[in-house]
Amino acid sequence: MEELKIRPGVILTEICGEHVLVAAKEAREVCPYVSMISESGAFIWRQISRGAKSSDLLPLVLEEYEIEDPEQAKTMMNGFIRQMLESGYLLEEGEENEKE
Amino acid sequence: MVYQTEFAGHSLRYSFKKPNTRYFFRPIPRRVEQNEYDLRLTEEQFSRMRKLVPPTSTDSYTEYRALIAPTARKLLHWDCCILHAVSFVYREKAWLLIGPSGIGKSTQYFNWQRLFPGEITMISGDMPVIELRKDAFWIHPSPWNGKERVCSRLSAPLGGLVLLSQEGENRMERVTEKEMILPVLIHLLARPEEEWEARAIARIVDGMLRNAACWKLANKGDDDSTALLRGRIGEEADLRGRA
Structure with missing residues (x-):
């Protein structure tokens, strides 16, 4: 998997204990304005925002949620990342430059 | 000319492109003797709204409608x-x-x-x-x-x-x-x-x-x-x- 980064302008907020992504600045033109994400999605998001490498994400998820089945965690994590890439909230390293 | 009105007790000063825009407001904003203002539409904001309102709309009405979103953003300060x-x-x-x-x-x-x-x-x-x-x-x-x-x-x-x-x-x-x-x-x-x-x-x-x-x-x-x-x-x- 390519390295991931958060699209500039996408902000993770919390409303009534729920995790909500808001597209501001330049992200407004390319992403859905708002989306709710799960607790585990927010955890993955925070790791990416802290600069975690793609290869570090699965071990971090396994540790955080004490999941015994790595395949199950991987499926969940990949599903979230795919969804975030499709909606444009996340970018693969170099993707933004390619579009420019 | 600058006109002032209140939102939730907070004053906002508008520099209208069209003086008649103020008559769409209730209460009608009062004129203030100063040049500084908080909001004035850009040409782009006005043109964007022009495409959204009915074609027969006046410029003043178009400006009145176009001011909603910038006003909502300005109010976030409070x-x-x-x-x-x-x-x-x-x-x-x-x-x-x-x-x-x-x-x-x-x-x-x-x-x-x-x-x-x-x-x-x-x-x-x-x-x-x-x-x-x-x-x-x-x-x-x-x-x-x-x-x-x-x-x-x-x-x-x-x-x-x-x-x-x-x-x-x-x-x-x-x-x-x-x-x-x-x-x-x-x-x-x-x-x-x-x-x-x-x-x-x-x-x-x-x-x-x-x-x-x-x-x-x-x-x-x-x-x-x-x-x-x-x-x-x-x-x-x-x-x-x-x-």
Whole structure:
């Protein structure tokens, strides 16, 4: 998997204990304005925002949620990342430059 | 020339492109003897709205409509914003009916007035100002009141929110705060351009939902649906009265 980064302008907020992504600045033109994400999605998001490498994400998820089945965690994590890439909230390293 | 008006007790100074724009506001903004202002439309904002309003609209009306979103963003400085909703006062609390245009928000208000005259008072027929305070959440009038232009100068603390949908039957049920997050966000008139604005919007919506009873009304827009709405809101008011 390519390295991931958060699209500039996408902000993770919390409303009534729920995790909500808001597209501001330049992200407004390319992403859905708002989306709710799960607790585990927010955890993955925070790791990416802290600069975690793609290869570090699965071990971090396994540790955080004490999941015994790595395949199950991987499926969940990949599903979230795919969804975030499709909606444009996340970018693969170099993707933004390619579009420019 | 600069004109000043109030939103939730906060002053905003406008430099209108068209002097007649001020006559769409209620109350009409007063002229102030200074050159500094808080808001003036850009050509781009004006042109964008020109494409959205009916072709026969005057420049002044176009400017009046185009000022909604920038005003909503400006209000974020005071933890206020503008929400697309019908808002009225019932038993000293403000209630908000939200949903897309044409869903029957105004119909519910006018039905209620006709069936139970004098029980409720409109705050804003289309776009109230909402305000997060330290200990409560308040609803205020704004200059944008929809095609019926029904409004008052009344403000009140928030009682609850009702999300409307049109269906073949009338049904009203409590919903969780979580279910209201996206509908409320979508109906806020401010779209953030800066990170602090996104965070302010999240803070306001959080405060709003924590202070509100949240309901969903599937309705046919008939008198029975309004009686149902009144009944549920009345029960809510009774509960709060006993608390």
